[in-house]
Amino acid sequence: MANDLKTRDARDTDLRPGVTREQNLARVQAVPWLIVIGLLAAVAFLTWRAFFYQEEGDPVGSAMLAFERQNSLTVFSSRFEVVAESEDTRGVMGVPVLRSRQATIVPATVEYRLDLSGMDRGDFVWDEAGDRLTVTLPQLQTSRPNIDEGAARVFTEGAYVTRDAAQDLARNNSQQAERKATAFAKNPEILALARQAAREAVRQNLTIPLQVAGYGDVSVDVRFEDEGAN
Structure with missing residues (x-):
C-alpha cells in the first residue's frame, strides 16, 4: 500500500x-x-x-454629420450613344467641288450627383412620434458628358476628303455629340431614374446609421425641393 x-x-x-x-x-x-x-x-x-453619437440625442444632428462626411454623392450614371452628322464643302474660285459627309455614333457617359455641402438643418425634419426623418434634397447636378471617341464608329462619304475637311468634320461631330449628350441627360425619363436612385442612396446612407446610433426602427422619407411631401 x-x-x-x-x-x-x-x-x-x-x-x-x-x-x-x-x-x-x-x-x-x-x-x-x-x-x-x-x-x-x-x-x-x-x-x-x-x-453617430449625439449627447443631446439629436437624430437631425446625426444625419447632418453623416452628410458632412460625404460632401458630394454620385447617385446615378447613364451610358448611351449619340449620333452626330456633319457636312463639308470645299470649292475653287467659289465653285463647290468637293463635298463630304461624316456620321459618328459615339458612346457617352453622364453622372448625376448630389451636392450635400449646402444642406442645412431646415432640410431635415424629425417626427419623434413616428420615428420618421424627412429629408429634402437639392436638385441633381449632371457632370459634363464623357465622350468616348476611342469607341466611336465613323462613317464618311465623299469622292475625296481632304485632311482639313476630315479634321473639321471630326471636330464638328465631337462638339455636336457633347451637346446632344447634355440634352439627352436632361431627358425626363432619365432624370426620373436618377432621382429614384438618389432617394434610395440617401435612404440607405441614413437609415442604418441612425438605427445603429440607437434611434430605433427609423424610417427615412426623401424628396426633392420641387416635390410635395411623400
Whole structure:
C-alpha cells in the first residue's frame, strides 16, 4: 500500500508541471486574441462616437454629420450613344467641288450627383412620434458628358476628303455629340431614374446609421425641393 501511494504521488508530481505548462501556454496564446478583440471594440466605439453619437440625442444632428462626411454623392450614371452628322464643302474660285459627309455614333457617359455641402438643418425634419426623418434634397447636378471617341464608329462619304475637311468634320461631330449628350441627360425619363436612385442612396446612407446610433426602427422619407411631401 505504501508503495502504491508513493507511486501515485510520483505520478502526480510528474503530471503537475505538464499541466501547468499547458495552462500557461493557453494563457499566452489567448493574449493576442484578447488584444485584437479589445482593439476592435475600441475602434467600433470611436467610430460610433465620431460619426453617430449625439449627447443631446439629436437624430437631425446625426444625419447632418453623416452628410458632412460625404460632401458630394454620385447617385446615378447613364451610358448611351449619340449620333452626330456633319457636312463639308470645299470649292475653287467659289465653285463647290468637293463635298463630304461624316456620321459618328459615339458612346457617352453622364453622372448625376448630389451636392450635400449646402444642406442645412431646415432640410431635415424629425417626427419623434413616428420615428420618421424627412429629408429634402437639392436638385441633381449632371457632370459634363464623357465622350468616348476611342469607341466611336465613323462613317464618311465623299469622292475625296481632304485632311482639313476630315479634321473639321471630326471636330464638328465631337462638339455636336457633347451637346446632344447634355440634352439627352436632361431627358425626363432619365432624370426620373436618377432621382429614384438618389432617394434610395440617401435612404440607405441614413437609415442604418441612425438605427445603429440607437434611434430605433427609423424610417427615412426623401424628396426633392420641387416635390410635395411623400
